[in-house]
Every structure is written in structure tokens, then in C-alpha cells.
Amino acid sequence: MIELARLKSIGDAILLSGDEDVRVGVQIAQNYGVRVHLLGIAPSRGSQSQQLMLEADTTTEWGADTIKTFLSVREEKEEVIKVAAAKAASTPATGEAHNLATIAVTVTTFVDGLGKTDIEGVAAYWETDRGVPAELDKKLLPICGSAIGGKLTTSEIRHMRATFQKAVKAKL
Structure with missing residues (x-):
């Protein structure tokens, strides 16, 4: 903010902060003629x-009413588990085979819930890396664990990741 003010690149700055540490920066920017508007989230x-x-x-x-006009929170974990549980109920309950089927349905439901930009982001990730991007893997592991009612085994994790890759590739 100080550098932009010094270069006369801004006339106004919106500051989303509450830390007193930035007060000096506000003063310096104001000395360059910048109006600083402090914004807080209730x-x-x-x-x-x-x-x-x-x-x-x-x-x-x-x-919250103002924030809801442009930002929303997806309650994806609970929704994915509900849909996957309903779909998995139709598969035969036979231990590991049932878990793998449940994981496949859960992952497919999860991928179906991803937006176009999420899918494109995974494709961009695959240009330099392999597998499931870490931020999606961190979401998917507990979702699949909840869907089968326990911790995933190593083979179930491998199956989850392979299913994710197939499902994403099908959407590209």
C-alpha cells in the first residue's frame, strides 16, 4: 500500500485488517494523499x-447478509456423504468390495460437484505433477473415510486416487 501510494498508483485503499501493526502504513499512505477505508467482517x-x-x-x-450476496460456503462433505451413502446402499455389503464400491461412488459424486474451474485447475496441476492435488486429497480422504465408516486402508486410498483421476479425465 505504501509503495502504491508513493507511486501515486492509487487514490483509495480498502484495508481488510484489524492489526495495529498496519497503522503506520496507513499513516504513510495518507501522507501521500491516499484515502484509507477500513473494512471489517462482523x-x-x-x-x-x-x-x-x-x-x-x-x-x-x-x-453476513452483505457477504452472502457475493460469497457462499459449499457444505460439500455432508452432501457428498449423503449422496454417496444413498448410491452405495444399492451395492452388496461384502467387506472390502463394498468399501471400494462406496469409495468409487463417493469420489465420483465429489468430482461431479467440482466446478469447471476446479477441473481445469486439476488439469493444469497434471501438466507438472501427478496424482490428486494436495488440497483436494485432504478433502477427499476424510469424506471417503466417513462414507465407509472408518479409516481407509492403503489399497482403498490408492483406489480413491485412481478413481479421482478417471472421473476428472472423463470431465475434461
């Missing part, structure tokens, strides 16, 4: 520095 007033709030040119607090 309940922010209890966690924003009073000195920072006094230093800012304006202070605004956005509530």
Missing part, C-alpha cells in the same frame, strides 16, 4: 485496533 469491532479505526478515513463493517 463481528469485527471487538478485534480491530481502536487506533487503526481512528486513523482510517472511513470504517465499515459488513454483516
Whole structure:
């Protein structure tokens, strides 16, 4: 912010912070003529520095209703488990075969829930790396574990990752 202010590249800055440490940066930017607008996400007033709030040119607090107009949270884990459990109920319950079938349905349901940009991101990842991207693997492991009602074995994890790759490739 200071560098942009010094170069006269900005006239206004929106600061989403509450730390008093940035107060000096706000002062310096204001010395270059920049108006600094402090934005908080409710309940922010209890966690924003009073000195920072006094230093800012304006202070605004956005509530949940405002945030919901442009941002949403996907409750994917519970939804994927419900859909996968319903689909897996039709497969014969025979130990490991049932678990593998449940994992396949769960992974396919998970991939079906990914957006176009997520799929494109996986394809871009595959240009330099192999397997399931770490952030998706971290989501998928507990989802599959919940779907089968326990911790995945090494062969089940391998099956999960292979199924993920096939499902994503089918969407490309």
C-alpha cells in the first residue's frame, strides 16, 4: 500500500485488517494523499485496533447478509456423504468390495460437484505433477473415510486416487 501510494498508483485503499501493526502504513499512505477505508467482517469491532479505526478515513463493517450476496460456503462433505451413502446402499455389503464400491461412488459424486474451474485447475496441476492435488486429497480422504465408516486402508486410498483421476479425465 505504501509503495502504491508513493507511486501515486492509487487514490483509495480498502484495508481488510484489524492489526495495529498496519497503522503506520496507513499513516504513510495518507501522507501521500491516499484515502484509507477500513473494512471489517462482523463481528469485527471487538478485534480491530481502536487506533487503526481512528486513523482510517472511513470504517465499515459488513454483516453476513452483505457477504452472502457475493460469497457462499459449499457444505460439500455432508452432501457428498449423503449422496454417496444413498448410491452405495444399492451395492452388496461384502467387506472390502463394498468399501471400494462406496469409495468409487463417493469420489465420483465429489468430482461431479467440482466446478469447471476446479477441473481445469486439476488439469493444469497434471501438466507438472501427478496424482490428486494436495488440497483436494485432504478433502477427499476424510469424506471417503466417513462414507465407509472408518479409516481407509492403503489399497482403498490408492483406489480413491485412481478413481479421482478417471472421473476428472472423463470431465475434461
